[in-house]
Structures are given as structure tokens and as C-alpha cells.
Amino acid sequence: xxxxxxxxxxxxxxxxxxxxxxxxxxxxxxxxxxxxxxxxxxxxxxxxxxxxxxxxxxxxxxxxxxxxxxxxxxxxxxxxxxxxxxxxxxxxxxxxxxxxxxxxxxxxxxxxxxxxxxxxxxxxxxxxxxxxxxxxxxxxxxxxxxxxxxxxxxxxxxxxxxxxxxxxxxxxxxxxxxxxxxxxxxxxxxxxxxxxxxxxxxxxxxxxxxxxxxxxxxxxxxxxxxxxxxxxxxxxxxxxxxxxxxxxx
Amino acid sequence: xxxxxxxxxxxxxxxxxxxxxxxxxxxxxxxxxxxxxxxxxxxxxxxxxxxxxxxxxxxxxxxxxxxxxxxxxxxxxxxxxxxxxxxxxxxxxxxxxxxxxxxxxxxxxxxxxxxxxxxxxxxxxxxxxxxxxxxxxxxxxxxxxxxxxxxxxxxxxxxxxxxxxxxxxxxxxxxxxxxxxxxxxxxxxxxxxxxxxxxxxxxxxxxxxxxxxxxxxxxxxxxxxxxxxxxxxxxxxxxxxxxxxxxxxxxxxxx
Numbered sequence: 001x002x003x004x005x006x007x008x009x010x011x012x013x014x015x016x017x018x019x020x021x022x023x024x025x026x027x028x029x030x031x032x033x034x035x036x037x038x039x040x041x042x043x044x045x046x047x048x049x050x051x052x053x054x055x056x057x058x059x060x061x062x063x064x065x066x067x068x069x070x071x072x073x074x075x076x077x078x079x080x081x082x083x084x085x086x087x088x089x090x091x092x093x094x095x096x097x098x099x100x101x102x103x104x105x106x107x108x109x110x111x112x113x114x115x116x117x118x119x120x121x122x123x124x125x126x127x128x129x130x131x132x133x134x135x136x137x138x139x140x141x142x143x144x145x146x147x148x149x150x151x152x153x154x155x156x157x158x159x160x161x162x163x164x165x166x167x168x169x170x171x172x173x174x175x176x177x178x179x180x181x182x183x184x185x186x187x188x189x190x191x192x193x194x195x196x197x198x199x200x201x202x203x204x205x206x207x208x209x210x211x212x213x214x215x216x217x218x219x220x221x222x223x224x225x226x227x228x229x230x231x232x233x234x235x236x237x238x239x240x241x242x243x244x245x246x247x248x249x
Numbered sequence: 250x251x252x253x254x255x256x257x258x259x260x261x262x263x264x265x266x267x268x269x270x271x272x273x274x275x276x277x278x279x280x281x282x283x284x285x286x287x288x289x290x291x292x293x294x295x296x297x298x299x300x301x302x303x304x305x306x307x308x309x310x311x312x313x314x315x316x317x318x319x320x321x322x323x324x325x326x327x328x329x330x331x332x333x334x335x336x337x338x339x340x341x342x343x344x345x346x347x348x349x350x351x352x353x354x355x356x357x358x359x360x361x362x363x364x365x366x367x368x369x370x371x372x373x374x375x376x377x378x379x380x381x382x383x384x385x386x387x388x389x390x391x392x393x394x395x396x397x398x399x400x401x402x403x404x405x406x407x408x409x410x411x412x413x414x415x416x417x418x419x420x421x422x423x424x425x426x427x428x429x430x431x432x433x434x435x436x437x438x439x440x441x442x443x444x445x446x447x448x449x450x451x452x453x454x455x456x457x458x459x460x461x462x463x464x465x466x467x468x469x470x471x472x473x474x475x476x477x478x479x480x481x482x483x484x485x486x487x488x489x490x491x492x493x494x495x496x497x498x499x500x501x502x503x504x
Contacts, residue, residue: 134330136326136327136328136330137330137332139296139299139301139324139326139330140324140325140326140330141343141347142299142300142301143299143300143301143322143323143324143401144323144324144343144344144347144348144395145320145347145348146347150347154332154343154347155332158332158334161334233334234375235333235334235375235377238375238378
């Protein structure tokens, strides 16, 4: 609704203010050009999607492995977290060209950059999630005779799920931005390099078309994580409906 | 014949004395309460029993020193500690699962008890769908199916509203008469201790000592309304007086 109003205002402004379409194209023109160039857009979106998903998968795997390590060996946390915090302060503008310089125009630097921007949020989410385990549940499991590994699997891991999904929703949006940024710094194909070329050819309409594609991509991934959460945490949904029948009190 | 016996158990955290001198015993099939003010270190006692913490003094079970594993005890923590992501059936089988009992066997042991615990028809529900009283009954079911020698109940009804708590106490007393579990209950509720227990150990404020050991002479089934209720009331008043005016002769200053 609000997006619709914005688009209408933009359309009116672009058409009636006398601004040149090479500066600010109307949404209708962007859409028209997007349709005309859809093959090129799809062709360039595929490597971006690939970089996003592979990079994010690597980041998830690493974050999961390290979060477990940190959970089992608390001193590691103090040793490692400063490094990761610094990794988050690195400006992508500076890092992206360097990574491309070192690792070439292929898939590797994109995967690395996506992993770099998404790794820390996922790690923090997981570690915080483990910590959120109810103290009583841990005590009870140990009294039942469960060792650390059983406590982790039975209590800490499931307790971290809401945090994991919160982190996932944030990270997946970073992931797309990270991939586009990496391509912007140098790539054979991808939405990032497509935007750069379109800009250099004075085609803001095509830049915006690519932006639209990346936005749609982000929304789809975001929706997928929400769907995944619903499937993985049925108690969140069902738990809100109180039981209606049977012996109460 | 006493099953659990503690002799002069002490525990300090850093420089802070929590348990000063605790000696107590629990006989087979006996329901014993530990009654004391909040923060008196009652829960610390359970941590010693389950091996989560170590203290000084002797702790014997059937005459043998306790090991670290707490294998004799089934522990029911404050609040219900039900796992929100597990259905009621899977929550109640948790202790058996940890013991390595196969899922089908564990379920077969729990299912016949569901009705008695007022949970029949709710085994597929998640804990969030149940009322506080039902959750507590599920937690107790999870505790008793472990078939350990003794139940440790740590303020099991502390988080419930007053009415539900009273109902749960009546229900627990009735359940106990059927099953005759050997049980040690921690509580700060005088009425609860008198209503449920065969014997009560009244603890002082921190550092905790046993102020008095009281045998509850009331007949079972405990009747919350009849003539015995007056006797119970008198006992409650006496215990409350011990708690609020600890004898200065013991030479302990309260801060």
C-alpha cells in the first residue's frame, strides 16, 4: 500500500516535472525496460543468486560449527569475539576490491564476501540462543544423568531456534547486498556488475530494474526463511491456541 | 528405616555460608518437607544431592555415600521446566529417554498414567497450550516415571496462583497416598508443608540450620475442612512462630 503510493508519486513526478529520463526514469519506464531486458536480467541474476546461496551456506556452516565450539569452550569466546567484531567493522567498499584482486573474478571472492557479512550475525544469534536455555531445564537434565552433549542436543540447540531464525532473517538480506557489492567490485556476470555497466551507459532505468530484481530476490529469500521457521517451530504457532477441551484447571 | 540421611552437611559459596549445619533423614515411603525462608539455601541442598555442587559433611543413601550422579533421585525443579518444543507426551518421557530407554518402551510406560495425572487427551499438545496446573502435573509425571528411589520436589507449586496451588496440593496428597513415593519437598509455604508432609524440617535463614524437626500427627487422607483442620491450623501457627522468631539461644544474629 505505502509502496504503491510511493510509486504513484514517483510516476507523477517523473512525468510532469520535466526531469530527464536519463536522470530519473518513471517506474513505468523501468518496468518496460525490465521486461525488454528480462533475458539479460535473469542471466545476471543467476550468478548473484548462486553467490548468495553458496556464500550463505558456507557462513551458516562455519557459524554453526564455531558456535558449538564456543559453547563448549567458553574461553574461546573471549579470544575469538574481538576478531569477529573487527571483521564487522571492515568497510565493504575497501574490502570488496581487495578480495577480488586476491581471488579473481570468479565465484570465490563473492562467496567470501557474503560469508564475511553474514557470519558474525549468525554466530552471535546462535551463541545467544544457547545462552537463553532455561536454567532449570539444564539442571533437570543433569539431574537425570545427561552429559554436556545430551544437554546441548536436547535443550540448548532447540532453545536457540528462535534466535537462529531472527539472525537468519537479518543475515539473508545482508547476503544479497554482500553478493551485489562483490560483483560491483569486479565480476564477469551478476546483478552488481550489470548495475555498474548500466550506470556507466547512462541507463538509470536499467540500474533500477536490477535493483527491483535484487529487492524481489531478497523478499523471496526472506519469505522462505519465514516459511522455514513455521515448519521448524510448529509449537510457536500451535502453542498460541489454548487447548479447548478436556479436564481443565 | 531411613533411606536418605544427611549428617552435618555444610556448604559455602566463596566466603558466603549458605548451609551451616544440616542433618536430616527421610524414611522409605515417607513424605518429608524442608521448610524455610526464601533464599535460605534450600535449593542448594538439592544441588548437593543431585551432584551439581559439592559440600562438606556426610550424605548417605541406604547407608552408602552418595555418588555424583544423583542416580537415586528424580528431580522436579521450580517452575515446570517443560520444553516448549516438545509435545506433552515427549516431555513426560524425557527422563526415560536420557536413561536410554527406547521411545516406544518409554511411551508405553507413560501412557497408562496420563489419565491419573489428568492429562489424557492432551498428549499431543504443546506445553504452552496447557494451564499452569496441568503443566505442573505433566512435570510431576515426567519426574515419577523415572522410577528413581526418591522424589526431590523443589517448590513445585510456587509459580501457581493460590487457588490452583491449593487444588494441586490436594491432588498431590491423594496421589501420594496411592503411590507412597519417598519424597523430599522444598517449600516456603507453611500450609503446604503441613498439609502434605509426614515430617517437617524447619530451617533458619541463611546460613541455614535445622531449627526444629516436627512430626505431623494429622491423619491421612488429609482433610482440609474437618476437625483435623483445626489441629493443622494450630500446627501452622506454631511453625510460623518458629520461623518468624528463631530462638536467640542458638546465638545467631540475623542480618
